[in-house]
Amino acid sequence: MSALSFYRPDNERSLVSRSDIPREWPLPASVLRPSDFSRALLAGVPAASPSTGSMALDVGSGSGVIAEHLCALGYRHVLAIDSNADAVKATRQTLSTTHRSASISVVEADFAEVRGEGFELVALNPPTLPDVSWARSRNQIDLAFLSGPEGRTFLDLVINSLTTLLAPSGRFIFVHPAYLDLDRTTRLLSTGGFRCRILRTVWLSTAAFAARMESYGLAGEPLLRFAMARSGATSSASAFQHRSEHFALHVLEATHASSYRGAVSYSL
Ligand SMILES: C[S@@+](CC[C@H](N)C(=O)[O-])C[C@H]1O[C@@H](n2cnc3c(N)ncnc32)[C@H](O)[C@@H]1O
Numbered sequence: 042m043s044a045l046s047f048y049r050p051d052n053e054r055s056l057v058s059r060s061d062i063p064r065e066w067p068l069p070a071s072v073l074r075p076s077d078f079s080r081a082l083l084a085g086v087p088a089a090s091p092s093t094g095s096m097a098l099d100v101g102s103g104s105g106v107i108a109e110h111l112c113a114l115g116y117r118h119v120l121a122i123d124s125n126a127d128a129v130k131a132t133r134q135t136l137s138t139t140h141r142s143a144s145i146s147v148v149e150a151d152f153a154e155v156r157g158e159g160f161e162l163v164a165l166n167p168p169t170l171p172d173v174s175w176a177r178s179r180n181q182i183d184l185a186f187l188s189g190p191e192g193r194t195f196l197d198l199v200i201n202s203l204t205t206l207l208a209p210s211g212r213f214i215f216v217h218p219a220y221l222d223l224d225r226t227t228r229l230l231s232t233g234g235f236r237c238r239i240l241r242t243v244w245l246s247t248a249a250f251a252a253r254m255e256s257y258g259l260a261g262e263p264l265l266r267f268a269m270a271r272s273g274a275t276s277s278a279s280a281f282q283h284r285s286e287h288f289a290l291h292v293l294e295a296t297h298a299s300s301y302r303g304a305v306s307y308s309l
Contacts, residue, residue, distance in 0.1 A: 068104055071128075072103055072127050078216050078218075081216050082165075082166045082215070086107070086110060086164055087162070089114055091115075095116065096119075096208075097116035097163075097164065098120050098121075099119065099121040099122070101152070101185075101195070102121035103123060103166075104132065105121065105136055107121075108135070111162070111164065112142075112145065117143055118146075119143050120145075120146045120148065121136075121148070122147075122149075122155055123150075124150060129149040158205045159208045160207055161210065161211045163212075165196070165199055166216050168185055168188040169192050169193070170187050170192045170254075170265070170268050171267065172189055172192070172194075176260040176264040178257055192220075193221055196221070199215075200213075204233055204234065213235070215292075217291045217292075218291075219272070219290070220268040220272040230295050236298045238293070239291050242290065244287040244288070244290070247269075247286055248286070269288070
């Protein structure tokens with residue numbers, strides 16, 4: 042973590058404690074503008090607990106919209122990382138107008154290089170689409186949408202790091218579109234010793250999401266159809282969630298199974 046750069050913004054204004062994310066968000070074309078995925082994630086992130094909620098990690102910070110929200114929710118130490126240098130600049134810019142009270146680090150790094158532990162909260166809006174050469178824009182924005190042959194390399198990498206990253210009472214909150222295999226994600230979490238629950242589900246327009254990718258120069262519509270056809274073939278649960286015009290986006294929470302405080306059953 043030698044690349045850590047500490048960043049202390051200089052006022053208390055919050056962009057997302059207002060009614061919505063502003064429409065105008067000046068960002069370079071290589072950085073994702075806050076999206077419906079970002080909004081869904083924001084709505085699922087819990088406020089910091091006064092006793093434990095001090096450290097939060099924003100993985101793949103992009104514009105900085107999630108990191109900014111974490112500061113507004115009372116996390117005292119916020120680490121934001123992104124492998125796109127333009128996104129790191131954007132996150133710093135966003136945070137430069139917020140929250141004197143939080144200590145914030147914004148780091149340019151590939152998540153694979155990040156080592157950390159004891160985070161009360163890890164927040165993730167990952168790239169979720171297959172990285173196929175015919176779909177790319179050939180710009181850094183590809184990192185925001187495409188991840189490995191199945192679209193889940195980044196998500197799986199983060200899940201596989203949770204055992205050390207998350208504090209015993211920590212929460213991993215992430216968004217998960219129906220065209221990723223939900224059964225596979227929950228199995229991976231369960232193998233790692235985590236419980237997972239759906240916090241909420243929103244339905245997003247397939248056409249609007251495709252158009253959004255196209256506005257960044259990616260082959261949005263065929264790529265989304267490709268991803269949906271793939272998941273329909275491998276997961277009946279995902280296929281069931283595809284309505285003709287919309288797809289489900291789940292907001293999921295994973296916690297260490299040993300810290301589960303739900304109903305306990307036993308027999309004598
Ligand atoms: C879908 S965007 C989310 C941006 C922002 N968190 C939001 O919700 O609007 C995913 C972000 O992850 C970053 N990213 C992708 N692969 C990464 C990696 N291996 N390590 C670090 N960041 C990565 C991308 O550059 C991009 O900014």
